[in-house]
Amino acid sequence: MQLLAAAVLSVTSLNYTCSPGSNESLLPFCDRSLSFEQRSADLTSRLSLDELLDYWGHSYPGTSPIDRYNVKSWSLDHSCTHGVNKVKNVSVFPHSLAQAASFDPELVSRIGNATMTEMRILAWQYYTKTHGANQGNYLSCDGGPMANTAHDPRWGRNSETYGEDPFLIATIGTAAMNALQGRKPFKGGSNDDEYYATRQTNTIYLGYHQANDLHPAYMYVSNRSLSDSYLRGYEALQRPDKGHADGIMCAMSSVNGVPPCGSEYFMKTILRDTWNSDALIQTDCCDSIHSMNSEFHFENITTDYEALKIAIDRGNVQVYFGFRGGGFSQDWRYHIGNGTLSIKQLQSSVSRIIKSQMRIGLFDTWSPDYPYKNSSFDWSLLDSSQHRQLAREAAGKTVVLLQNKNDVLPLQKEKVTTMFVTGPFADCQECYVHSYAGVPSYVTTLRDGLANSIKPPSTLTYSLGSNATCPTNVDDCWTVPGSIAQQAFQSAVAESKKSDIIVLGLGLGVKVESEGKDRSSVGLPPIQNALLEAIVKENPDDKQIIVVLVSGSGADFNTSGVTGILYAPYGGEEAGSGIADVLFGDVVPSARLPVTFYTTKWMTDAVAENLTMSHFDLDLSPRRTYRYATSDHVKYGFGFGLSYTKFSYTNLITTFNKQLGLVSVNFTVANIGAVDAAEVSQVYFTPPSDISFTVASINLVYFTKTMLASKTNVQLSADIPIEEFAISQLNGTRVLIPGSYTIHVGGNLPADVGTSGPSLSEVVSLE
Numbered sequence: 001m002q003l004l005a006a007a008v009l010s011v012t013s014l015n016y017t018c019s020p021g022s023n024e025s026l027l028p029f030c031d032r033s034l035s036f037e038q039r040s041a042d043l044t045s046r047l048s049l050d051e052l053l054d055y056w057g058h059s060y061p062g063t064s065p066i067d068r069y070n071v072k073s074w075s076l077d078h079s080c081t082h083g084v085n086k087v088k089n090v091s092v093f094p095h096s097l098a099q100a101a102s103f104d105p106e107l108v109s110r111i112g113n114a115t116m117t118e119m120r121i122l123a124w125q126y127y128t129k130t131h132g133a134n135q136g137n138y139l140s141c142d143g144g145p146m147a148n149t150a151h152d153p154r155w156g157r158n159s160e161t162y163g164e165d166p167f168l169i170a171t172i173g174t175a176a177m178n179a180l181q182g183r184k185p186f187k188g189g190s191n192d193d194e195y196y197a198t199r200q201t202n203t204i205y206l207g208y209h210q211a212n213d214l215h216p217a218y219m220y221v222s223n224r225s226l227s228d229s230y231l232r233g234y235e236a237l238q239r240p241d242k243g244h245a246d247g248i249m250c251a252m253s254s255v256n257g258v259p260p261c262g263s264e265y266f267m268k269t270i271l272r273d274t275w276n277s278d279a280l281i282q283t284d285c286c287d288s289i290h291s292m293n294s295e296f297h298f299e300n301i302t303t304d305y306e307a308l309k310i311a312i313d314r315g316n317v318q319v320y321f322g323f324r325g326g327g328f329s330q331d332w333r334y335h336i337g338n339g340t341l342s343i344k345q346l347q348s349s350v351s352r353i354i355k356s357q358m359r360i361g362l363f364d365t366w367s368p369d370y371p372y373k374n375s376s377f378d379w380s381l382l383d384s385s386q387h388r389q390l391a392r393e394a395a396g397k398t399v400v401l402l403q404n405k406n407d408v409l410p411l412q413k414e415k416v417t418t419m420f421v422t423g424p425f426a427d428c429q430e431c432y433v434h435s436y437a438g439v440p441s442y443v444t445t446l447r448d449g450l451a452n453s454i455k456p457p458s459t460l461t462y463s464l465g466s467n468a469t470c471p472t473n474v475d476d477c478w479t480v481p482g483s484i485a486q487q488a489f490q491s492a493v494a495e496s497k498k499s500d501i502i503v504l505g506l507g508l509g510v511k512v513e514s515e516g517k518d519r520s521s522v523g524l525p526p527i528q529n530a531l532l533e534a535i536v537k538e539n540p541d542d543k544q545i546i547v548v549l550v551s552g553s554g555a556d557f558n559t560s561g562v563t564g565i566l567y568a569p570y571g572g573e574e575a576g577s578g579i580a581d582v583l584f585g586d587v588v589p590s591a592r593l594p595v596t597f598y599t600t601k602w603m604t605d606a607v608a609e610n611l612t613m614s615h616f617d618l619d620l621s622p623r624r625t626y627r628y629a630t631s632d633h634v635k636y637g638f639g640f641g642l643s644y645t646k647f648s649y650t651n652l653i654t655t656f657n658k659q660l661g662l663v664s665v666n667f668t669v670a671n672i673g674a675v676d677a678a679e680v681s682q683v684y685f686t687p688p689s690d691i692s693f694t695v696a697s698i699n700l701v702y703f704t705k706t707m708l709a710s711k712t713n714v715q716l717s718a719d720i721p722i723e724e725f726a727i728s729q730l731n732g733t734r735v736l737i738p739g740s741y742t743i744h745v746g747g748n749l750p751a752d753v754g755t756s757g758p759s760l761s762e763v764v765s766l767e
C-alpha cells in the first residue's frame with residue numbers, strides 16, 4: 001500500500017498538458033471555453049509538417065511527444081472487449097460472443113465498466129512510469145467492440161462478434177460500447193463535446209470475413225443483404241444517440257470490387273451522411289491503404305501514393321501500423337509538393353485525431369471538474385477479487401444448457417461419489433480466454449472448478465484424453481501404436497469406467513477457430529470426436545456423461561449417448577468456476593445461443609454448392625443464420641437454451657399505435673417450476689407472406705431478462721419502434737411493407753420449446 005500511495009502522489013505532481021501556469025496554458029487549444037473542434041484546429045495549425053505526419057501515421061509504441069507544447073505521446077494498440085489485452089495481471093472476462101449469449105445488457109455494461117476502470121488504472125500507472133511523457137496509453141482501443149455478424153459457422157472470428165442477429169449485435173454491442181467509453185458531458189466548449197473514459201474503435205467495417213486468406217479478402221454481397229444484416233450493427237454503434245463510437249476501422253478487404261477505405265459510399269454517404277457519425281476513421285493493421293494498390297489494384301492504380309490520395313479524398317483520417325513505415329510520409333510530401341493533396345487535408349485529419357485525445361482528457365486532466373482524474377479510481381481494483389467475482393458471475397451467466405436428459409442436472413454435490421474429468425478443454429489455461437486477451441494472474445479451469453465444488457469423500461480424477469487436434473498431416477494420431485496420443489486416449493477411456501460421473505471438456509480454441517484459422521468442418525475435431533465416442537461406447541447407458549463445449553461456433557456431434565451438454569463460449573479467467581456453478585446448480589442456466597448450431601449436412605451442402613464465406617447473401621443455399629436457415633440444417637437454434645425450471649407464457653396482446661409509431665406487445669411469463677431462475681423473453685416477427693422477393697422468415701425485435709421466483713409470474717410489456725419491422729428492399733432501402741405481421745413471444749424461437757413452453761403468436765396489421 002505504501003508503494004501504491006507513492007505512485008498516486010507521483011502522478012499528482014506530474015505536469016499535465018494545459019495545466020495553469022504552463023507555457024501552453026494561455027494558447028487557444030487550452031481554452032476550455034472553446035469547442036474541441038476549435039481547440040484541436042488551433043493546435044494543428046501550430047504543428048510542423050513533420051509533426052503532422054507523425055500524428056497521422058501511427059506506429060507502435062505511439063506517436064512522438066511534442067515537447068514545445070507539452071503534448072504527450074499516445075498509442076492505439078489495444079483490444080478491450082473482454083479486458084485489456086497485451087497486459088499481465090489484469091482481469092479477463094468472457095469473450096464478446098459469450099457476453100452476447102447472456103442476453104443481458106446490464107451484465108455486459110458491468111463488464112465494460114470494469115474493463116474501463118482497469119484501463120484507466122493502467123494508463124495512470126504508465127503515465128507515472130514514463131514521468132508524464134505518455135498519458136494516452138491504454139486509453140485508446142483500436143480493437144473495440146466488433147459489429148460484424150457471425151454470418152458463417154466456419155469463420156474463425158465468430159467468438160469476437162456479438163452473434164449472428166442484427167438486433168442482438170446492436171443491443172449488446174451498444175451496451176458494451178457505452179460502458180467502455182463512459183461518455184460524460186463536457187462543461188464548456190460545444191454542447192456536442194463529451195469526455196470519454198476510453199475511446200473505442202468499432203471494428204472491422206466491411207471486411208475480414210475470410211480469415212484463412214487475409215490477403216486479399218473479398219466480399220460479395222447484395223445491397224439488400226448489406227442493409228438487412230451487415231450494416232445494422234455498425235449503425236447502432238456509430239450513431240451519436242446510441243453507441244457513438246469514437247473510431248471506426250475500415251477493413252483491408254474488397255466489397256464488390258471496392259476497398260472500404262476507398263469507398264466514398266461507405267465512408268461518407270453511409271457513415272457520415274446517413275448515420276451522422278463523426279468517428280475517427282483509421283485503417284486496419286497492416287494496412288488497408290497499401291492493400292488497395294498491392295492486392296486489389298483498385299481503379300487500376302499502381303502506386304501507394306495513388307492509393308493514399310483515394311483514401312484521403314474519400315474520408316480516411318489515420319493510417320495505423322502500415323507495412324511501409326514512413327513510406328506514406330514520403331507520399332504525403334509528394335502530394336503536397338505537387339498540389340494533388342493539400343496541407344489543409346492533412347491538418348484536417350490530424351485535427352480529428354487531436355479531438356479524440358481531447359475526448360479522453362489529455363488536455364484537461366488538470367481541471368478540477370475533469371471526471372476521470374486519477375483520484376476517481378481505486379488502483380486496487382486492477383486484477384482484484386471484486387473483478388474476479390464479476391468474471392465468475394459472468395462466466396456462469398454465459399453458459400447455455402443445451403441438453404439435460406431425465407433432468408440429471410444439476411448435480412447434487414452430496415450425492416457425488418466419483419467424478420472423472422477429461423478432454424483438451426478440461427484443464428487448460430489459455431483456452432478459456434481465447435483471442436485478444438490479457439493475461440490474468442491465474443485461470444480457474446474446468447478441473448479446478450469441479451474440484452473446488454466437491455468435498456470428501458467425493459473424489460475427482462483427471463486425465464488429458466487428447467489434445468485439441470492431431471499434429472499437422474496426422475489425421476488419426478490417437479491410433480498410432482505406442483504414440484503419446486494413443487496412450488493419453490486409452491488412459492482416459494480406461495479411467496472413465498471407474499467413475500459414476502464423466503465430464504468431457506471438448507471444444508475448438510485458437511488452433512481451430514481464430515483470426516487466421518477458419519474451419520472446414522462444423523463438427524468436433526476428429527480426435528475429440530473419437531474420444532467422446534470411445535467413452536460413450538465403453539460405459540453403460542445409465543452412466544452420466546456430460547459434455548462441456550468450449551467454443552465460439554457450434555460443433556455437431558452424436559449426442560445420443562450424452563446426458564448433459566453445456567455450451568461454454570470462452571468464459572474468461574473464471575470459466576471453470578462458472579461452468580461448475582451451473583453443473584451443481586449454484587447458478588441456474590439462463591443464457592441463450594447467440595448463433596445457430598448447424599448440422600453436418602449443412603456443411604456437406606455448402607461444399608456441394610460451393611458456398612464460400614466471401615458470399616454474404618444469407619439466403620444463398622444452403623441458407624445461413626436462423627433468419628434464413630432451413631430446419632434440416634439446424635442442430636440447435638439461435639436463442640435456444642434450457643433451464644432447471646419451467647416457464648409458461650400467456651395473455652399475449654399486441655397493438656399498433658400508428659401515431660406514435662409503436663408496436664406494443666404485452667404478455668405474462670410465469671415460473672411454474674420449483675427453482676428461482678431468470679428467463680429470457682424473446683419477441684420475433686414473421687413478415688407478410690406476399691412479399692415478392694426473398695426476405696428473412698423471422699426476425700428478433702426485442703428481448704428482456706427477468707428474474708422470477710418459483711411459482712410467480714410477471715406481466716411484461718414492450719413498445720417496439722415501427723422501424724424494427726422494416727424490410728430491406730432489393731436496392732438496400734429499409735421500409736415498412738404494409739400487411740399482416742405475426743408476432744411471436746416466448747423463451748426461444750417459435751420452432752423450439754425447451755423449458756420455456758410453446759411460444760405465443762398473434763397477427764397485427766401494420767401500415
